[in-house]
Amino acid sequence: MSRFSKSILSLAFAAVATSAFAFETYKGIGRPATPAEIKAWDIDIRPDFKGLPKGAGSVSQGEVVFEEKCASCHGTFGESNEVFTPLVGGTTKDDIKTGHVKALASGDLPQRTTFTKVATISTLFDYIQRAMPWTSPKSLQPDEIYGILAYLLNLSEIVPADFVLSDKNIADIQKMMPNRNGMKTDHGMWPGAPASKGGIGNGGKPDVQAKACMKNCKTEVLIGSIMPDYARNAHGNLEDQNRNFGPVRGVKTGESTVSAPKNSPELEMATISGCMACHGLNNKIVGPGYNEIQLRYKDQTDAEDRLSRKVRAGGQGAWGSIPMPANEHVKDADAKTLVKWILSGAK
Amino acid sequence: MGNLLEQAGRLRPAPENFLSDEQVKAVASGRRDFLRKSFLAASAALAAPVVARATEGDPNILTNPAWTTSLGQPVAARPYGTPSQFESQLLRRESPGLARVGGASVSFCPLQGLFGIITPSGLHFERHHQGWVDIDPSKHRFMVNGSDDSLIKRPKVYTLDELMRMPSVSRIHFVECGANSGVEWANVAVPTVQYTHGMVSCSEFTGVPLKHLLDDCGVDYKKARYVLAEGADGSSMTRTIPMEMVESGEVFVAYGQNGEMLRPENGYPLRLVVPGVQGVSWVKWLRRIEVGDKPYATKDEAVHYIDLMPDGQHRQYTSIHEAKSVITTPSGGQTLLDKGFYNISGIAWSGRGRIKRVDVSFDGGINWQTARLEGPIQNKALTRFNAPWVWDGKPALLQSRAIDETGYVQPSYGQLRAVRGSKSIYHNNAIQSWKVVESGEISNVQVL
Structure with missing residues (x-):
C-alpha cells in the first residue's frame, strides 16, 4: 500500500470516528443554552426538592398574600368551590399520622380537595410558582410561595399559626402530608420500564381481563343506568347538533337556536379578545360581571375614558384584590367600543 | 317519527311505502281504489307543491334547481375554504356545568357526524389548563436541558x-384526554357521543423524533430514564x-397537523406527540x-390525572389508554328515520398498538358479530369500523367491543367497576351502549 492510499484510509477512519458523535449529525442546527437561559426556564421542583429555591415565609405573611392574590378564586380559607375545586378540607389529625386520607376509602368526602389528594409538597410549590395566580402566572417570589404554602398547611392543621416554612424544614413537613402514602404505581398503564427494572408499574399487565364471547354470552341484559329525564335537554337542542340529512336526525330536546339571533358584534369582539374568560354578562367569574360594572359606573361621565384605559393597562383594587391583567392586544378603539357596550348594558 | 317525514331534506320513499301492513294487504287483495285514497291521505300531510308533482316524479329531478341552471363561484372566492353553509351543526361544544372558567375547560369533538379516522383540525377537541395562546413562531424557542x-x-436551544x-416523520395518531368518558364512571350523565367520547381526536402529525434532539444534545441514556415536557403558556404544564x-x-416534537401547521388550540407552533398516552x-x-x-x-400527575381506587389509594403515573371503541352513527340523541337497513359505524383505538378486531352487538351483549375494519390499520390511531344492521322496528341495544393486537378485550361496565370502582374519573374505557326504542329514538344507557 502506498503512503498516499494509507493517508486516505486514515482520513476515512477519522471521518467515521467523528460522525459517531451525534452533534456532528445535525451540523448548524441548535446552539448551546447559556447558564442564564437554563436558569430562567428550569423552574421545576422534584419530590426530592431538586430545583427548590431558597427562601422562607410565615403563616401570617402567607395569609396576607393569599388574601390579596388567591382568595378571590379559592376563598379566604382555601375552601371555595366557586371557581375551582377546594384546596383545603377533608383531612384529619389521624391522617397526618398515617399518611393516608381515610375519607378517600370510606367515601365520606363530598368532594376531594387538593390536600386530600396530593402526596408531595414539592408539587404544590412547583405548581404555584409556575402557574399562579390565575391571571398573572410566574409573578410570585419564592418567599411569597413559602408563605402561601405555610398558610395552607396551617389551614389543614398540619403546622401551628406561628410556623415559618423554608427550604430548610420543608422536607420535615413532607413527612406530615396527610396523603403522603396515598399513591400507588403497581398498575399496567405506565408506558416505560416496570418497577422491577428500576421504572414504574407492572410492565403493562392490564388489571381488567375481559373475554370476547360471541354467542349466548349471558341469559339477561342488566341495565345499570339510563339517561335521566332531567338531563335529556341539559345540552341544548340535540336536533341542532346533528345534520338535517343522512341516516338519522338529532332528537328535538328544546327550542332550535339555529335561527336565533347571532351574538352582538360587541360580544363577538369581547369573546375574541379574551374578556369573557373572566367576566360574565350577568355574573362574576374571576372579575366582576358586566351588569355590576354598568351599575357602578353608569352615571359617571368620565367612566368611558377611564375604563377604556383600564381595559388595556389592567388594574387592581376596584373589585377586590385580584388584578385585572393588561390587555395590550386590544386596540384603543376596540376598548372604547367594548366599554361603551358594557356601560349600556352588554348583551 | 311521523314529523320526520316533513323535515327539510328528508328523502321521501315511493307513495306505496306510506301504507300500513293492513293497507298493503288490502291492495294485494285487489282493492286498487284503496291505494289511490290512502296515497292522497298520506300526501295531504306533505307540502302541496310536492304532492302535485309527486305522481310524475321528484320535483328535485323534474325541475332543475338554481345550482344547475346558473354560474357558480370563481376559484379562491374563499382563499381558506370553509364547510358548506348547510354544515352548521357539527361544532366543538362545551358540556354545561363541567367547568366554571373557559380557560380551564374542555370542548368536545362532534363524533356523531364525522367519518373515517381523521378529525378536521377545526373540530379537534380542546382541553386547556390556563387558556390557549397564539405564539409568534419567530419568538418561540425550544430548550433541552438536564436535571443534572x-x-x-x-x-x-433550537428555533423553529x-x-x-431536521429529518421529519408524519404519523397518524389518536389523542384522547385521560378524562374522556369520565363523567360516566358511576352512571349515565350526558346524552350524546359528543359528550361521552368527544375528548378523542385523530390527526396526522409531522415533526422531529425527540430521540434525534436528545442525541444531538449528548444525553446519557444510562442515567437519564425520564423526560419532563413543559409548555410555554401561562400554565407551563409539565408531565413525566x-x-x-x-x-x-x-x-416526536410536532409542528404539523393534517398537512398544515398545528392550530393554536392544539399547541401552535410546537407540541409533543406521545402515541397511545x-x-x-x-x-x-x-x-x-x-x-x-x-x-x-407534577401537578397533573400528583393532584389531577391520578385514578382513585376503591381502597382509597390513587394510582399515579397512569398514562396508557387501553383499548376502547364506540358506535358513533347511530348514537345517543339521534333518531332512526325508518325501519330497514343501516350502516352501523364507529371508531376504535388502543394505546397499546393496532386494533385487531371490533365486535358489535344489537341485543345488549348476548350475541356479537365481527365488524369490518377500514384499513390500513394504523398503530395507536383511530380505526373506523362498519357493520350492517337491519332495524326491525323493535327495541335494540347497540354496543361495540374492541380487541387490540395484544389480545386485550374492551371490558363491560360491570367488569371495569369490579376492579376500579366508579370514582376513578380517568381511563374509563367501558363498552358504550345505545338503546333504540320503537319510535327510533336512541339514548345513552349503561349495560353492566
Missing part, C-alpha cells in the same frame, strides 16, 4: 427554523414521560424538555 449537568453533554430543517418511549422513536402528556406550546433520573410528580 451529568445527564447531558450539551444543553441546547432549525427544527424544521419514560425514556423507553423516547428511545423507541415514537415520541393520554392527551395531558402531549404538552402543547412545548418550550422545554428536561432529561432526568427520577419522575417529577
Whole structure:
C-alpha cells in the first residue's frame, strides 16, 4: 500500500470516528443554552426538592398574600368551590399520622380537595410558582410561595399559626402530608420500564381481563343506568347538533337556536379578545360581571375614558384584590367600543 | 317519527311505502281504489307543491334547481375554504356545568357526524389548563436541558427554523384526554357521543423524533430514564414521560397537523406527540424538555390525572389508554328515520398498538358479530369500523367491543367497576351502549 492510499484510509477512519458523535449529525442546527437561559426556564421542583429555591415565609405573611392574590378564586380559607375545586378540607389529625386520607376509602368526602389528594409538597410549590395566580402566572417570589404554602398547611392543621416554612424544614413537613402514602404505581398503564427494572408499574399487565364471547354470552341484559329525564335537554337542542340529512336526525330536546339571533358584534369582539374568560354578562367569574360594572359606573361621565384605559393597562383594587391583567392586544378603539357596550348594558 | 317525514331534506320513499301492513294487504287483495285514497291521505300531510308533482316524479329531478341552471363561484372566492353553509351543526361544544372558567375547560369533538379516522383540525377537541395562546413562531424557542449537568453533554436551544430543517416523520395518531368518558364512571350523565367520547381526536402529525434532539444534545441514556415536557403558556404544564418511549422513536416534537401547521388550540407552533398516552402528556406550546433520573410528580400527575381506587389509594403515573371503541352513527340523541337497513359505524383505538378486531352487538351483549375494519390499520390511531344492521322496528341495544393486537378485550361496565370502582374519573374505557326504542329514538344507557 502506498503512503498516499494509507493517508486516505486514515482520513476515512477519522471521518467515521467523528460522525459517531451525534452533534456532528445535525451540523448548524441548535446552539448551546447559556447558564442564564437554563436558569430562567428550569423552574421545576422534584419530590426530592431538586430545583427548590431558597427562601422562607410565615403563616401570617402567607395569609396576607393569599388574601390579596388567591382568595378571590379559592376563598379566604382555601375552601371555595366557586371557581375551582377546594384546596383545603377533608383531612384529619389521624391522617397526618398515617399518611393516608381515610375519607378517600370510606367515601365520606363530598368532594376531594387538593390536600386530600396530593402526596408531595414539592408539587404544590412547583405548581404555584409556575402557574399562579390565575391571571398573572410566574409573578410570585419564592418567599411569597413559602408563605402561601405555610398558610395552607396551617389551614389543614398540619403546622401551628406561628410556623415559618423554608427550604430548610420543608422536607420535615413532607413527612406530615396527610396523603403522603396515598399513591400507588403497581398498575399496567405506565408506558416505560416496570418497577422491577428500576421504572414504574407492572410492565403493562392490564388489571381488567375481559373475554370476547360471541354467542349466548349471558341469559339477561342488566341495565345499570339510563339517561335521566332531567338531563335529556341539559345540552341544548340535540336536533341542532346533528345534520338535517343522512341516516338519522338529532332528537328535538328544546327550542332550535339555529335561527336565533347571532351574538352582538360587541360580544363577538369581547369573546375574541379574551374578556369573557373572566367576566360574565350577568355574573362574576374571576372579575366582576358586566351588569355590576354598568351599575357602578353608569352615571359617571368620565367612566368611558377611564375604563377604556383600564381595559388595556389592567388594574387592581376596584373589585377586590385580584388584578385585572393588561390587555395590550386590544386596540384603543376596540376598548372604547367594548366599554361603551358594557356601560349600556352588554348583551 | 311521523314529523320526520316533513323535515327539510328528508328523502321521501315511493307513495306505496306510506301504507300500513293492513293497507298493503288490502291492495294485494285487489282493492286498487284503496291505494289511490290512502296515497292522497298520506300526501295531504306533505307540502302541496310536492304532492302535485309527486305522481310524475321528484320535483328535485323534474325541475332543475338554481345550482344547475346558473354560474357558480370563481376559484379562491374563499382563499381558506370553509364547510358548506348547510354544515352548521357539527361544532366543538362545551358540556354545561363541567367547568366554571373557559380557560380551564374542555370542548368536545362532534363524533356523531364525522367519518373515517381523521378529525378536521377545526373540530379537534380542546382541553386547556390556563387558556390557549397564539405564539409568534419567530419568538418561540425550544430548550433541552438536564436535571443534572451529568445527564447531558450539551444543553441546547433550537428555533423553529432549525427544527424544521431536521429529518421529519408524519404519523397518524389518536389523542384522547385521560378524562374522556369520565363523567360516566358511576352512571349515565350526558346524552350524546359528543359528550361521552368527544375528548378523542385523530390527526396526522409531522415533526422531529425527540430521540434525534436528545442525541444531538449528548444525553446519557444510562442515567437519564425520564423526560419532563413543559409548555410555554401561562400554565407551563409539565408531565413525566419514560425514556423507553423516547428511545423507541415514537415520541416526536410536532409542528404539523393534517398537512398544515398545528392550530393554536392544539399547541401552535410546537407540541409533543406521545402515541397511545393520554392527551395531558402531549404538552402543547412545548418550550422545554428536561432529561432526568427520577419522575417529577407534577401537578397533573400528583393532584389531577391520578385514578382513585376503591381502597382509597390513587394510582399515579397512569398514562396508557387501553383499548376502547364506540358506535358513533347511530348514537345517543339521534333518531332512526325508518325501519330497514343501516350502516352501523364507529371508531376504535388502543394505546397499546393496532386494533385487531371490533365486535358489535344489537341485543345488549348476548350475541356479537365481527365488524369490518377500514384499513390500513394504523398503530395507536383511530380505526373506523362498519357493520350492517337491519332495524326491525323493535327495541335494540347497540354496543361495540374492541380487541387490540395484544389480545386485550374492551371490558363491560360491570367488569371495569369490579376492579376500579366508579370514582376513578380517568381511563374509563367501558363498552358504550345505545338503546333504540320503537319510535327510533336512541339514548345513552349503561349495560353492566
